[in-house]
Amino acid sequence: MGGAIRRADLSQAVPIAARPTYVRYRIIALIFLITSINYADRATFSIAGNAASGELGLSPVQTGFILSAFAWAYVLAQIPGGALLDRFGTKKIYAGAIAIWSIFTAIQGTVGLIMGLPVVASLFVLRFLVGAAEAPSFPGNARLVAAWFPGAERGTASAIFNSAQYFSLVAFAPLMGWLVHDFGWRSVFWVMGALGLVATAMFLRFIHSPARHPAINAAELAHIEAGGGLIHMEEAGGAAGRSPTFTWVNVRQLLANRMMLGIYLGQYCINVLTYFFVTWFPIYLVKERGLNIMEAGFAAAAPALCGFAGGLVGGFASDLILRRTGSLDLARKGPLVVGMLLATLIIACVWADAEWLVVTLMAIAFFGKGIASLGWAVMADVAPKQLAGLSGGVFNMFGNMAGIVTPIVVGYIVAATGSFDLALVFVGAHCLLTIFAFTVIVGPIRRLELA
Numbered sequence: 001m002g003g004a005i006r007r008a009d010l011s012q013a014v015p016i017a018a019r020p021t022y023v024r025y026r027i028i029a030l031i032f033l034i035t036s037i038n039y040a041d042r043a044t045f046s047i048a049g050n051a052a053s054g055e056l057g058l059s060p061v062q063t064g065f066i067l068s069a070f071a072w073a074y075v076l077a078q079i080p081g082g083a084l085l086d087r088f089g090t091k092k093i094y095a096g097a098i099a100i101w102s103i104f105t106a107i108q109g110t111v112g113l114i115m116g117l118p119v120v121a122s123l124f125v126l127r128f129l130v131g132a133a134e135a136p137s138f139p140g141n142a143r144l145v146a147a148w149f150p151g152a153e154r155g156t157a158s159a160i161f162n163s164a165q166y167f168s169l170v171a172f173a174p175l176m177g178w179l180v181h182d183f184g185w186r187s188v189f190w191v192m193g194a195l196g197l198v199a200t201a202m203f204l205r206f207i208h209s210p211a212r213h214p215a216i217n218a219a220e221l222a223h224i225e226a227g228g229g230l231i232h233m234e235e236a237g238g239a240a241g242r243s244p245t246f247t248w249v250n251v252r253q254l255l256a257n258r259m260m261l262g263i264y265l266g267q268y269c270i271n272v273l274t275y276f277f278v279t280w281f282p283i284y285l286v287k288e289r290g291l292n293i294m295e296a297g298f299a300a301a302a303p304a305l306c307g308f309a310g311g312l313v314g315g316f317a318s319d320l321i322l323r324r325t326g327s328l329d330l331a332r333k334g335p336l337v338v339g340m341l342l343a344t345l346i347i348a349c350v351w352a353d354a355e356w357l358v359v360t361l362m363a364i365a366f367f368g369k370g371i372a373s374l375g376w377a378v379m380a381d382v383a384p385k386q387l388a389g390l391s392g393g394v395f396n397m398f399g400n401m402a403g404i405v406t407p408i409v410v411g412y413i414v415a416a417t418g419s420f421d422l423a424l425v426f427v428g429a430h431c432l433l434t435i436f437a438f439t440v441i442v443g444p445i446r447r448l449e450l451a
Helices: 002-013 022-043 042-057 060-076 078-088 090-110 118-136 137-148 151-163 164-183 185-206 218-226 234-239 248-255 258-287 293-323 328-350 357-372 373-384 385-400 402-415 419-443
Strands: none
Touching: 002 385, 002 419, 022 042, 022 090, 022 118, 022 137, 022 151, 022 164, 022 185, 022 218, 042 060, 042 090, 042 118, 042 164, 042 185, 042 258, 042 328, 042 419, 060 078, 060 118, 060 258, 060 385, 060 402, 078 090, 078 137, 090 137, 090 185, 090 357, 118 373, 137 151, 137 234, 137 373, 137 385, 164 185, 164 258, 164 402, 185 328, 185 357, 218 357, 248 258, 248 385, 258 328, 258 357, 258 373, 258 385, 258 402, 258 419, 293 328, 293 357, 328 357, 328 419, 385 402, 402 419
């Protein structure tokens, strides 16, 4: 009996601090929530656009340019946004970005109410400003993942925040469709702007660097650092006196590397599918398939839900392959190839007559796209340690050029042909080009060491 008591005492004497906390899971959950709002704000005009176009008298080409306005600014601001993150740290820059893009989202609901202001120009400028404000968001996500997660968990962590792009439409497309139906298209912008301001307060309250977070213990901190987590990144990046990372020498080193260029091209191609979904897909369901706006909102949620599931499957599978094989190439490229092959099924919608079949094919395509969405995990693996923000900014700049090209090209295709058939072929072809970029151009995945 005495020995049993002693053993029990010993087991209880193990200090609680020796058991790692799991603060990093709370961090990724909050990043997921904020990224969901981020993507919902991008999609506001695609949900409200049909009603707004009717009221404001917008043509398909004008609608295409308005839908692309976000991406023009988003692309142009990526490198400055990444450099600001490196210079001043994630917390200040990211929190300010959330607040600013939310305010400009809300203001879009006032377009057409003030006499004398040109409608098309006003919408273009406001969506342009939303894009500029959102630029630091994904590089900021990548910095947080690189700081908070060891290498063997980054695939899953990156997949979680990246899958928010699908979850946002699962959660918000029906909400926005209902708002348009019952309260008018302007209400979408006002509600989403208010949610963004709430998200700003949450970010400021709960996001800290690993080394400074009040809830983390030494065991979790050691676990993250031992696995390659850059736990002191924010201390280095947050010093205002640090030398700027945006120099043309640094940019040239990134652009001159074949591996990085292949990754940039692959991300561009993946985002062609993303931007079709968040810009034209609800309009496609209304104009081409005859759904009303509420039906389109719920129909858009089904492929989004499958994309969300695919994102989690891809991240989990990637990390599992890495643990089992130790091969970073196989872990990142294997799910990507499988996912992009599934995503090419979007082309089959050209020959589908029934609405349920179109939604099913889109759901399979976006499940595949979710599996393949490992670009940010790859960036966490390859970005030079001292240029994490700038590298992420360049990566996101190339990727989101698709947001400029896709809405405009689709707009012209629809205007010229009166159909979305060629637009679906255009999107599907980029899925095959993604496979080529990662399997042929990228080569071995490894962290880039600067000269």
